[in-house]
Amino acid sequence: MAEITLDVRQLQAFAEVGYQVAGSGGAHAAMAALRRVVPVDAYEFVAFDPATGRHHSVVSDGHRRIDHDAAEEYAGLEACRRAIATRAPVIMPEPGTERYFRRHLAPYGWRAGLTTPLFLAEGRYTGLLHLATKDSFPRLTGALVVAISPMLAHVTDLTRCVIDPVGLPPDFRAVAFDRVGTRREVPGHETSAVLREDPAMAAFARAFIDSRELSRHGLWLDRKGRWHELRLLRAGVGFQGALQGAVVAERPCPLPYDLTGREVDVLTRVAAGDSNPQIAAALVLSVRTVTTHLEHIFAKLGCDSRTRLTTKALAEGLCRLDA
Numbered sequence: 043m044a045e046i047t048l049d050v051r052q053l054q055a056f057a058e059v060g061y062q063v064a065g066s067g068g069a070h071a072a073m074a075a076l077r078r079v080v081p082v083d084a085y086e087f088v089a090f091d092p093a094t095g096r097h098h099s100v101v102s103d104g105h106r107r108i109d110h111d112a113a114e115e116y117a118g119l120e121a122c123r124r125a126i127a128t129r130a131p132v133i134m135p136e137p138g139t140e141r142y143f144r145r146h147l148a149p150y151g152w153r154a155g156l157t158t159p160l161f162l163a164e165g166r167y168t169g170l171l172h173l174a175t176k177d178s179f180p181r182l183t184g185a186l187v188v189a190i191s192p193m194l195a196h197v198t199d200l201t202r203c204v205i206d207p208v209g210l211p212p213d214f215r216a217v218a219f220d221r222v223g224t225r226r227e228v229p230g231h232e233t234s235a236v237l238r239e240d241p242a243m244a245a246f247a248r249a250f251i252d253s254r255e256l257s258r259h260g261l262w263l264d265r266k267g268r269w270h271e272l273r274l275l276r277a278g279v280g281f282q283g284a285l286q287g288a289v290v291a292e293r294p295c296p297l298p299y300d301l302t303g304r305e306v307d308v309l310t311r312v313a314a315g316d317s318n319p320q321i322a323a324a325l326v327l328s329v330r331t332v333t334t335h336l337e338h339i340f341a342k343l344g345c346d347s348r349t350r351l352t353t354k355a356l357a358e359g360l361c362r363l364d365a
Contacts, residue, residue, distance in 0.1 A: 059190055069101040069197045076190070080183050084152065084174040088113045089198035089281060090167060093224045097169065100198060100281045104174070105150065112146045116170070122157070126167060129191075131158040131184035147174060154178045158187045160195035169198030201227045204283030210273065216291035218279050219247035226279055228289055236264050237290055246364075247288045250274050259359035261306055262292060269303075271295045272363050298360060299342045308335045310361040313352045 058075035073085055084104025088097050097113040116122055121138040125131065134155035135143035147155050152174040160168050171187065171194055173179070187194075196202070203218050203226070210216065215234035218226040223244030227233055237243050250258060255276070262272035270292040279287035297306060304325075311321040318336070322329045343360075345351040355361050 059193055069194075070103060072194065072197070073103065076187075080173075080186060081175060081177070081180065082173050083176050086172040086174075087194075087197050088116070088170040088172065089200050090117075090169045091200050091280075093200075093226055100169075107150065109146050112142075113170075115146075116142055116157070116172075122159075122170070125157065126159045129159055129161060129188070131156055131188060133179070133184070151176060156184060156187070158184070158191055160191050160198055162195045162199065163192040166195075166199075168195045168200070171198075198281075199229075200280050201229060202283070203228055203287065203289055204278035210275070210289070210291050211293075214271075214273065214291040214293050216289055217243070218277060218287055218289050219244055219251075220279050220285045220287040221248050221251055223248065224279075226287075228291070231291065234290075234292055236270070237292055240265065243290060247274070247290055251276070251286050251288050258363065260361045260363035261295075261297070261359065262363050263303070269295055269297055271359065273359075274363075298358070301339070301342060301360070305335050305339050305342075306360070306362050308332060309339055309351070309355050312336070312339075312348055313355045313361050315352075 059072045069087055073082070076082070082104075084102070086102040086105065086108060087100050089100045090097050097117040099108050099110075099113050102108050119138060119142060121132050121136065132139065134147065134157065139155075143155060154175050154177070156173045156179055158171045158173075160171055162168060171191070173183075173187070201218075210228075210231060212231070214231060215237070216228040216231040217234050217237045218228050220226075225238055225244070255274075257276065258272075258274040260272055262270045264270060271294075273289075273291045275289045275291070277283070277287050277289045279285050297303070301309070307325055308321055311324060316324065318329050318332045321327070322332045325332070327335075340346065340351065343351060343354055345354060
């Protein structure tokens with residue numbers, strides 16, 4: 043059996059793994075760097091999706107075939123559950139993995155397999171890395187792969203979002219949605235319980251995804267009557283941002299410019315281009331009441347025309363967004 047020894051060139055290879063994962067090289071470039079140290083004939087990254095609780099293959103190389111049910115089958119093995127609990131690699135075939143090995147590895151020429159659970163540095167589990175070889179693994183393979191697993195764990199992190207470069211202020215709480223309504227965490231931001239639990243929010247996000255807008259900014263009234271500053275950003279979600287999605291983010295706020303809730307409703311209609319009679323009909327108010335609200339809004343925002351009022355409202359996110 044071959045032995046692994048480390049020299050400067052090999053340490054550079056480990057650094058390259060992290061560089062490729064963090065940069066544009068991705069999983070294949072990272073594994074090419076790892077192969078300078080570890081003799082691997084084939085590999086497969088299996089991602090854990092916390093939104094569905096299931097595992098599925100996302101990246102592989104060297105395999106003539108990947109059985110579609112293999113990821114969930116392996117995740118159901120006691121050996122896998124033990125590996126996740128202990129964060130220790132599993133060598134195949136070993137007791138408890140023989141049937142899986144005979145079905146998914148042996149028929150394609152592999153004599154040994156090694157599986158490492160992948161955890162980010164903060165401790166969150168993201169998936170598995172399967173390695174396969176036609177011979178056998180050197181003695182330190184498992185320990186070395188475990189050492190770089192926090193870097194490789196980013197490959198299988200399905201919660202990552204490709205967010206608009208402007209990003210979000212750090213005090214916004216957020217949830218990411220795809221078109222079918224699957225909710226995901228947004229790295230770097232606390233999950234918003236009020237958005238996650240609102241049954242209308244998934245459809246609201248889908249309508250935004252289907253629009254041509256890159257972003258949206260406004261005021262939102264939750265079901266308990268509390269106002270929030272709300273932002274929507276177009277985003278890719280899932281593996282490498284492959285799914286169309288949106289980040290919806292909020293933070294509680296008082297109404298700006300001492301506006302009342304009814305004045306926000308009127309201002310929103312003005313920004314949409316409605317006339318006073320149209321606003322009155324939509325809000326079930328008299329035209330005189332609408333006129334009075336508008337006088338107050340003009341004074342509070344320091345505007346002297348509907349055009350300037352609309353420009354200010356849209357630029358500062360003063361219009362109401364309804365989920």
